[in-house]
Amino acid sequence: xxxxxxxxxxxxxxxxxxxxxxxxxxxxxxxxxxxxxxxxxxxxxxxxxxxxxxxxxxxxxxxxxxxxxxxxxxxxxxxxxxxxxxxxxxxxxxxxxxxxxxxxxxxxxxxxxxxxxxxxxxxxxxxxxxxxxxxxxxxxxxxxxxxxxxxxxxxxxxxxxxxxxxxxxxxxxxxxxxxxxxxxxxxxxxxxxxxxxxxxxxxxxxxxxxxxxxxxxxxxxxxxxxxxxxxxxxxxxxxxxxxxxxxxxxxxxxxxxxxxxxxxxxxxxxxxxxxxxxxxxxxxxxxxxxxxxxxxxxxxxxxxxxxxxxxxxxxxxxxxxxxxxxxxxxxxxxxxxxxxxxxxxxxxxxxxxxxxxxxxxxxxxxxxxxxxxxxxxxxxxxxxxxxxxxxxxxxxxxxxxxxxxxxxxxxxxxxxxxxxxxxxxxxxxxxxxx
Amino acid sequence: xxxxxxxxxxxxxxxxxxxxxxxxxxxxxxxxxxxxxxxxxxxxxxxxxxxxxxxxxxxxxxxxxxxxxxxxxxxxxxxxxxxxxxxxxxxxxxxxxxxxxxxxxxxxxxxxxxxxxxxxxxxxxxxxxxxxxxxxxxxxxxxxxxxxxxxxxxxxxxxxxxxxxxxxxxxxxxxxxxxxxxxxxxx
Numbered sequence: 001x002x003x004x005x006x007x008x009x010x011x012x013x014x015x016x017x018x019x020x021x022x023x024x025x026x027x028x029x030x031x032x033x034x035x036x037x038x039x040x041x042x043x044x045x046x047x048x049x050x051x052x053x054x055x056x057x058x059x060x061x062x063x064x065x066x067x068x069x070x071x072x073x074x075x076x077x078x079x080x081x082x083x084x085x086x087x088x089x090x091x092x093x094x095x096x097x098x099x100x101x102x103x104x105x106x107x108x109x110x111x112x113x114x115x116x117x118x119x120x121x122x123x124x125x126x127x128x129x130x131x132x133x134x135x136x137x138x139x140x141x142x143x144x145x146x147x148x149x150x151x152x153x154x155x156x157x158x159x160x161x162x163x164x165x166x167x168x169x170x171x172x173x174x175x176x177x178x179x180x181x182x183x184x185x186x187x188x189x190x191x192x193x194x195x196x197x198x199x200x201x202x203x204x205x206x207x208x209x210x211x212x213x214x215x216x217x218x219x220x221x222x223x224x225x226x227x228x229x230x231x232x233x234x235x236x237x238x239x240x241x242x243x244x245x246x247x248x249x250x251x252x253x254x255x256x257x258x259x260x261x262x263x264x265x266x267x268x269x270x271x272x273x274x275x276x277x278x279x280x281x282x283x284x285x286x287x288x289x290x291x292x293x294x295x296x297x298x299x300x301x302x303x304x305x306x307x308x309x310x311x312x313x314x315x316x317x318x319x320x321x322x323x324x325x326x327x328x329x330x331x332x333x334x335x336x337x338x339x340x341x342x343x344x345x346x347x348x349x350x351x352x353x354x355x356x357x358x359x360x361x362x363x364x365x366x367x368x369x370x371x372x373x374x375x376x377x378x379x380x381x382x383x384x385x386x387x388x389x390x391x392x393x394x395x396x397x398x399x400x401x402x403x404x405x406x407x408x409x410x411x412x413x414x415x416x417x418x419x420x421x422x423x424x425x426x427x428x429x430x431x432x433x434x
Numbered sequence: 435x436x437x438x439x440x441x442x443x444x445x446x447x448x449x450x451x452x453x454x455x456x457x458x459x460x461x462x463x464x465x466x467x468x469x470x471x472x473x474x475x476x477x478x479x480x481x482x483x484x485x486x487x488x489x490x491x492x493x494x495x496x497x498x499x500x501x502x503x504x505x506x507x508x509x510x511x512x513x514x515x516x517x518x519x520x521x522x523x524x525x526x527x528x529x530x531x532x533x534x535x536x537x538x539x540x541x542x543x544x545x546x547x548x549x550x551x552x553x554x555x556x557x558x559x560x561x562x563x564x565x566x567x568x569x570x571x572x573x574x575x576x577x578x579x580x581x582x583x584x585x586x587x588x589x590x591x592x593x594x595x596x597x598x599x600x601x602x603x604x605x606x607x608x609x610x611x612x613x614x615x616x617x618x619x620x621x
Contacts, residue, residue: 076464076467080460083456084453084456084457087452087453087456088453091449091452091453094445094449095442095445095446095449098439098441098442098445099439099442114449114452118452121456122455122456122459125456125459125460126459126564127490127564128564129459129460129463129467129600129601130490130560130562130563130564130600130601131459131463131559131560131562132558132559132560132561132562141455145451145452145455148444148448148451149445149448152441152444152445152448153445177510178510
């Protein structure tokens with residue numbers, strides 16, 4: 001699917017092409033008909049939706065805060081009325097918006113109002129009747145009751161609030177040592193909604209917004225869910241979630257024009273980089289203290305930890321087949337984390353294995369990135385690779401016992417290398433342009 | 435007649451379901467407050483706040499352990515604890531059971547850790563008393579100034595009916611906290 005930016009560029013070019021006789025007017029019209037209008041997806045419409053949502057959020061949270069003040073001088077019936085009346089008003093507004101078939105901005109506004117005022121109704125009843133402090137129950141009740149709005153009103157805000165609420169619920173459950181696995185079941189309807197939106201237009205503002213919310217909440221929720229019965233399991237679990245997000249973005253959001261419309265790539269890629277550099281230090285691998293036997297790997301906990309790695313490998317293989325090495329090497333990082341984990345446990349805690357794996361991995365990845373940058377003449381990719389390589393060398397030099405003189409010279413050489421390669425690349429580009 | 439689209443009808447049903455939840459929360463508690471048996475639970479409050487429901491006085495009760503009725507109950511399970519009025523007029527916890535008792539008053543609670551297989555710690559469901567954001571800290575100070583020593587008369591009045599327990603008031607030195615603070619303010 002062609003991006004809006006490309007289509008706009010094509011439409012700008014068309015009059016010139018017709019004028020020069022490269023294209024006939026009929027062909028130009030046929031192209032316009034094929035790609036459809038782009039002007040109506042303008043910034044004004046997006047701004048209207050954004051401001052409607054922000055306005056509703058502010059008013060809704062304002063009502064919650066007003067009620068949180070606790071108007072204890074009011075009688076119980078009056079406070080009950082205060083709890084229900086705003087919700088009824090919001091519901092009436094929502095029904096009217098749907099009956100009149102009003103646009104996205106009004107639908108999002110109404111859905112946000114209903115969601116927040118439902119939460120405030122439950123909260124004020126809790127306050128009036130002094131109901132115990134079960135925040136988990138409160139979040140679960142609210143999330144389940146607002147999610148249908150996302151489907152019925154075709155609104156993204158209830159879905160986003162739902163994602164935030166179930167992430168909060170997982171956090172609450174974990175902090176109270178209660179079961180967290182219900183989260184996966186709660187996630188299913190949200191994924192259905194998300195797939196619906198992505199199928200309609202994955203780069204539309206609302207779909208991108210939900211992508212960002214999911215890309216931020218999923219690693220947080222996974223952090224809460226991950227089983228602590230295996231020391232150091234987080235190494236494999238977090239690597240897998242970041243790797244999966246990155247590779248999924250490469251598969252299903254491959255034609256994203258900017259990083260802003262590909263949040264899974266942005267957060268997955270950043271997560272992979274941060275994790276990889278962290279795993280070059282022994283303090284991470286240090287946590288794997290116990291020596292497990294081969295029999296332990298058949299256990300449920302180990303299977304749960306390693307299963308996502310299989311998914312990551314399945315997504316990475318087609319990239320290797322298509323010779324998209326840079327992306328494949330980046331995405332396959334969780335496999336190395338799992339290999340490092342297994343080798344360290346089986347060796348009885350030789351942490352250096354993991355450190356060596358990730359130093360070599362970052363070296364290979366940065367060289368692959370530099371090679372890819374040179375091949376595609378992409379200054380961004382080239383500098384990215386050089387930055388990684390430079391950072392890796394710098395970190396190892398800082399760790400080493402070398403004298404300041406040697407460290408200083410290394411840093412100067414690295415900087416000079418950066419500048420030289422950039423100058424060479426720019427000259428080459430200029431020559432090609434000529 | 436107004437034509438109703440399927441989406442509108444579904445939204446109507448969602449709205450109704452959203453109303454049923456607060457309504458049932460209110461209904462059960464109103465019934466307990468109007469027809470429930472009153473019990474005084476001795477307390478030990480502090481003053482935190484909830485991001486959604488505002489400031490409250492957190493209630494910690496002296497009565498927190500109950501007898502096991504020869505059963506093994508795992509931590510976190512919802513159980514029923516029978517309650518009765520003790521000699522001093524304060525509520526006492528009886529036996530814990532996984533089944534609803536046939537007679538007498540009881541509360542649905544969450545089982546905590548056990549002790550020697552004979553008693554079990556229980557988490558009472560009415561652990562908060564919500565107050566106005568200005569008055570909650572005052573209530574806390576008043577509580578601590580009166581709650582020292584052995585001659586305390588500070589309790590939560592809880593109405594109990596069919597397992598549902600609703601806090602009606604918090605009493606400091608036998609006076610409702612609101613009146614107590616009003617009197618203190620007048621002096």
